[in-house]
Amino acid sequence: VATLSAVDARGYDYRLLAALTEYGAASQATLSRRTGIDRSDVVATVNDLVHHGYAKRTVDASDRRRNLVTVTARGRARYKRLDALVLHVQDQLLEALSASEREVLVTLLRRILEQPPDETDQ
């Protein structure tokens, strides 16, 4: 987090750029679903990415409601830079754990996250 702000980026930027370069161009609603970022926040973040030249916004010809968001070459370079930073931070954070311990940790956390949400409140 602090590392991202040092290069003037936020979590939303990184997550959107990651979705764009890993999964390809998509409409904003699709990006929202892929990243878990709220639609409203996708709008603001894409505004920012476009403004910095990291992405392009074009109307989808086959469905003119949609804005197709495409990553630019600059955006891809930006993502590579951010991703390297994030990986480096993760490595530092997990340096107290061995490789097999990290696997155990990920497995346990995944089990928690993949738990069906509780529906007791009704």
Add this chain to the structure above:
Amino acid sequence: VATLSAVDARGYDYRLLAALTEYGAASQATLSRRTGIDRSDVVATVNDLVHHGYAKRTVDASDRRRNLVTVTARGRARYKRLDALVLHVQDQLLEALSASEREVLVTLLRRILEQPPDETDQ
């Protein structure tokens, strides 16, 4: 988090009440250090606790800079209620893990947290 808001409490309330009932009365600066909550936010949260009758604020006679914060009987009852809620939520969250798995998880996370912070930035 959502559970706390259902009873009109926030994380800061819970953490301060916990520190007060577990460690006893203290000055606001001490509470800040014990809970990791910023001094500014301690002020606002104590305001709220006092307003609801969960805590008392009195000037420390031996050092008049200090405000001694004391938990009231109401505050202790409040904490018991919140603590029960939190424990229940934790249990739900971790229900996918066995008791020994939970121990492993806690051990791994503790190792990460007890890591000396990185001082690469100079």
Add this chain to the structure above:
DNA sequence: CTAATATCAGGTGTACTGAAATGC
């Protein structure tokens, strides 16, 4: 004078809600 304390005013990133306009 230096240091600690309490307080206030404000800013930021994350997350969400509600409503409007447009197009399928």
Add this chain to the structure above:
DNA sequence: CGCATTTCAGTAGACCTGATATTA
């Protein structure tokens, strides 16, 4: 018509940065 998409305006809690006044 219902439905999806985009956009804007606003709210909320967590977290943090100063600056100020008081007292040790």
